[in-house]
Amino acid sequence: MLSCGLRFLFGQAGSASVLLICVFPNPLFAQTSAEATSQSEMQPYAEPITHTDVTIEMVPIPGGTFVMGSPPSELSRGEDEGPQHKIEVAPFWMGKTEITWDQYEIWGENIDIARRKIFDSPATPNDEIADAITRPTPPYTDMSFGMGKQQNPAICMTQHAARMYCKWLSAKTGHYYRLPTEAEWEYACRAGTTTAYSFGDDVAQLDDYAWHAENSEERYHDVGQKKPNPWALHDMHGSVSEWVLDQYIPSAYSKQTTLVSNPLTVPTVLFPRVVRGGGWDDEPGMLRSAVREGSSEDWKQQDPQVPQSIWYHTDAQAVGFRVVRPLVVPTAEERAKKWDSTAPPQLDPVVE
Amino acid sequence: MKKPQTSNTSRRSFLKTTGTAAAATTMLSGIASGAHAGEDNVIQLALVGCGGRGTGAATNALSIDAGPIKLVAMADVFQSNLDNSHGNLVKNFGEQGKIDVAEDRKFIGFDAFQKAMDCLKPGDIVILTTPPGFRWVHYTYAIERGLNVFMEKPVTVDGPGTRKMLALNELALQKNLKVAVGLMCRHCDARRELFDRVQSGEIGEINMLRAYRMAGPTASAAVPPKPDGISDLMYQIKQFHGFLWLSGGAVSDFLIHNIDESCWIKNAWPIEAKASGGRHYRGDFIDQNFDTYSIEYTFEDGAKLFVNGRTIAGCNSEFASYAHGSKGLGVISSQSHWPSKARIYKGQNADKANLAWEYPQPEKHNPYEAEWEHLIAAIRADEPYNEVERGCMASLVTSMGRMAAHTGQVITLDKMMNCEHEFAPGIDKLTLESESPLQPNAEGKYPIPYPGLIKNREYA
Secondary structure (H helix, E strand, O other): OHHHHHHHHHHHHHHHHHHHHHHOOOHHHHOHHHOOOOHHHOOOEEEEOOOOOOEEEEEEEOOEEEEEOOOOOOOOOOHHHOOOEEEEEOOEEEEOOOOEHHHHHHHHOOHHHHHHHHOOOOOOHHHHHHHOOOOOOOOOOOOOOOOOOOOOEOOOEOHHHHHHHHHHHHHHHOOOOEOOOHHHHHHHHHOOOOOOEOOEOOHHHHHHHOOOOOOOOOOOOOOOOOOOOOOOOOOOOOOOEEEEEEEOOOOHHHHOOOOEEOOOOOOOOOOOEEEEOOOOOOOHHHHOOOOEEEOOHHHHOOOOOOOOOOOEOOOOOOEEOOOEEEOOOOOHHHHHHHHOOOOOOOOOOOOO | OOOOOOOOOOHHHOOOOOOOOOHHHHHOOOOOOOOOOOOOOOEEEEEEOOOHHHHHHHHHHHHOOOOOEEEEEEEEOOHHHHHHHHHHHHHHHOOOOOEOOOHHHEEEOOOHHHHHHHOOOOOOEEEEOOOHHHHHHHHHHHHHOOOEEEEOOOOOOOHHHHHHHHHHHHHHHHOOOOEEEOOHHHHOHHHHHHHHHHHOOOOOOEEEEEEEEEEOOOOOOOOOOOOOOOOHHHHHHHOHHHOHHHHOHHHHHHHHHHHHHHHHHHOOOOOEEEEEEEOOOOOOOOOOOOOEEEEEEEOOOOOEEEEEEEEOOOOOOEEEEEEEEOOEEEEEEOOOOOOOOOEEEEOOOOOHHHEEEEOOOOOOOOHHHHHHHHHHHHHHHOOOOEOHHHHHHHHHHHHHHHHHHHHOOOEEHHHHHHOOOOOOOOHHHOOOOOOOOOOOOOOOOOOOOOOOOOOOOOOO
16 A cells, blocks of 8 residues: 555656655555545545645545536637537546645645754655656746735746645655646636636625635635635636646637546646636636637746746746646556656756 | 936045046046947957856946957966856856857956956956955956946955045046946835936925845855865955955845945935844854854934844745834845835835835836946946945945944944954055955864954954
């Protein structure tokens, strides 16, 4: 069981470390509620991050089918939201909220490593694996843009940074975390609904559920303050737009003619990639469940360095992400081919 | 729109940050000037210092619409820096024919700047974007060659360097060279309108200003132990934010913009600084920086400018500047450098109900490009354009705050200007094999400030 948990990180090469895990049992696995072998066993749980007092709350999302996209009759609808088509999605856990600064900066600013040093706590085997995963270069600016940190959503990261965070979180916890696919995201956002928003079509109710341009006072707010959707997820509408794994292709839906299971448009170019859900700076129409938005090079306008950083979108001040964890952990091969696949490679310039 | 800042206030009046162009400038005959008057002549660029900002500055220069321009020579001390930079520029501008840097116009070494500048004709532009410790060395040669210059901020890191730059600049003024300094906030449309409004009394008398650059670990300010296989000299250059002789450290490199924009809006330079700061989390890091800096500047009229700098992970962040006047509050910058979101409030609270004016959003005009538009316009029109004196003053004022923190003493502007601690004597004679001007102790750590123990210099 223990080795299964980590095998996805190593593939075949991981046997030595797996042995270590057996010598130093991972306390996480004592938390039975985080483990499940079938959908019926899935429970909400809080994923602790070692050497910190931070946890990430996860809620189960049952597998199922849904109709993706919006009908032509929907108000503010974009062409790229159709045609509607049927999608099947396998079960997963999803972050109850977007990743917060408290959760993000542990990785982004090496808080876990600093706390280990200062408080003299030895690294766990998982820490050692996690430490080897690339972290962002220090930025030149305040990436919270004066809007506060802690329980506020982390922003301004590139999709690459969000992907690397997931990779680090996976190593750190022994659970496979990744960004949701665009289909998983919309499925979870809709939570069984077929209306423009997960609470219906009445925009007048939006303030109860979301931070957007008309109620945000031009800044983000602590996550989880607004009402959740039917599946207990907060801030799927508004707060910050959320990275998903997919390349943004406006006509993507027109190719889906039969029922598709777990679709993913693996990205092959850097721009545009998909964000979903709208942010604190968006008008209500941009917060609908079906809205698709593509990233753009303009999101780095403020970065005066060339090449511009692979880690920061200085102008994406309403873009963040949340994580998912599939019930069935894909094999190393499946991950390489599909779930973790992205191109071109993102590398910092090396000066020697 | 306001005209570009062309003023170069005389040193006697340097306590005013702006003013009408010194009469002397216009009286002096242009020697190298006029070479690119008009729109049709190709301006050639040489890039000296091919790091991220140097490549960014070249990118800005090649992006704007201001007549034909191309890059013809590059210089650095790291081959990989030059190669990365060239690769990126070719990718972005190669098809437009704006990159014309043959292999024999790529130069590596501490004398590479001369060779790169030798590829230019008088009136072309050299971009000086190495760490600022080298600025006076490179500026000396640029003036000798009659080149126009874009130099990144800061322009000096210590007292002796500032005196040298100001003296050198007299020669540049005599030759009517156009010289820009990368304090791009001064070229921001929103801030320029705020400046005009403040000068016309919209917030009353400015009694207090506040500026913050409080963020997590920034750039190369925290330097890990030096690995084997690289000399102290080359390692320090690679991690230049960590070392005072190269960059002036975290204060000079990071805080200068907020200090400069605050002084600009106040329209004065402070005459004195006291400050505190300390090293709480330096652990194994071997650089010379503090984790925190709190500086109190005093202006001649008694008004104060409080500056807070911090590079500690996990803390609240703020990156902004504010001017408190007797009638209102001016927000100079809100979040980082751009957009500035400049605005004015009645009273002292940034409360929406009190909003008296705000610059229309979004701000489309990137100040990093605006500073190039203004420079090239001056070159094409052959108008006086020299920002070095105010660049020197902004650098010196910033150093004054840094020295106050590093020594624990009150530092006056006069004292800073006349300070004899030259961080890197012989910087103009370095070679790739030289010993660094900053030597490590037996543990591989470099000298750091000891406030109260070392008082007349920042480290020993």
